[in-house]
Amino acid sequence: MAGQSEQAWCLNVLTNSVVTWTSEYYGLAIAQMRAEDRAVDDGLLAHSENVNYHGTINVEIDTELAKLDPVGYRPLLARRRKRP
Incomplete structure (x- = not known):
């Protein structure tokens, strides 16, 4: 039971990290x-x-x-604009 609680806690930390990372990079992009x-x-x-x-x-x-760059961020992908 303790092992399951630890695993659940680790998965919560990982999920929160992914959401935070995604939010940060969305903001930059x-x-x-x-x-x-x-x-x-x-x-x-x-x-x-x-x-x-x-x-x-x-x-x-x-x-x-x-x-990572010197500040600790990964470079944003350069995407070309689609022309109408």
Whole structure:
């Protein structure tokens, strides 16, 4: 029973970390898009479906740490605008 409680606690910490990370990077990406005068639909932002709460997350720690800039952020992906 204690092992299950510890596992549940660890999963809660992991889930909270993923949600926090996602929120932080969404904020950076949105700020960058708006600085480029790109339209950002606030209604769409309220419906994020990219967090996997029930699956397995495999992370190569050293590879991911090597991607961080001096401030501790990963670079945002540069996406090209679709032309109408």
